[in-house]
Amino acid sequence: MKKKLLLHSCCGPCSTVVIERLKDDYDLTLFYYNPNIEPREEYEKRKAEEKKVCQHFGIPFVEGDYDNEAWLAFVKGLENEKEGGARCGKCFEFRLNKTADFAKENGFDLFATTLSVSPHKNTILINQIGENIKNIKKIDFLSENFKKKDGYLRSIQLSKEFNLYRQNYCGCHFARRDDDRI
Numbered sequence: 001m002k003k004k005l006l007l008h009s010c011c012g013p014c015s016t017v018v019i020e021r022l023k024d025d026y027d028l029t030l031f032y033y034n035p036n037i038e039p040r041e042e043y044e045k046r047k048a049e050e051k052k053v054c055q056h057f058g059i060p061f062v063e064g065d066y067d068n069e070a071w072l073a074f075v076k077g078l079e080n081e082k083e084g085g086a087r088c089g090k091c092f093e094f095r096l097n098k099t100a101d102f103a104k105e106n107g108f109d110l111f112a113t114t115l116s117v118s119p120h121k122n123t124i125l126i127n128q129i130g131e132n133i134k135n136i137k138k139i140d141f142l143s144e145n146f147k148k149k150d151g152y153l154r155s156i157q158l159s160k161e162f163n164l165y166r167q168n169y170c171g172c173h174f175a176r177r178d179d180d181r182i
Contacts, residue, residue, distance in 0.1 A: 012049035033064030
């Protein structure tokens with residue numbers, strides 16, 4: 001019998017390769033919990049793409065609450081941090097805490113996140129946060145680096161194959177503000 005894994009995902013493109021790699025070994029459910037994403041239209045666009053990915057792979061999709069105000073309160077004081085700084089660590093913590101809570105409350109054996117597939121995210125930090133939450137909340141965390149074995153490249157290939165929208169910023173308006181491409 002496969003272990004039940006709740007997979008937090010930030011977006012459809014990142015989830016493609018992670019689902020592909022985990023689906024045979026785990027009973028997967030995708031948890032879309034991203035109250036950091038702004039504006040709300042962007043959040044909805046990413047959610048729609050995530051649903052397409054889940055439908056393609058035949059896995060359940062669960063949406064967490066969109067509580068942008070709670071997220072903003074959690075990262076208060078870090079608004080001027082650059083992308084990749086202390087605000088990002090707090091953001092990972094906020095979303096992974098909620099994922100662990102949902103997993104524990106709903107009978108999952110463990111939780112994980114797609115965040116480590118991105119070359120723009122600090123995998124060591126993400127996994128440290130996940131391990132800390134595991135120890136506090138007493139639910140297993142799958143510590144992974146999904147960038148390995150060309151994970152990011154494969155996510156780009158699958159995104160093209162599935163004709164997915166690929167965003168050009170992490171999600172929060174602070175990151176968007178600091179990105180010269182936008």
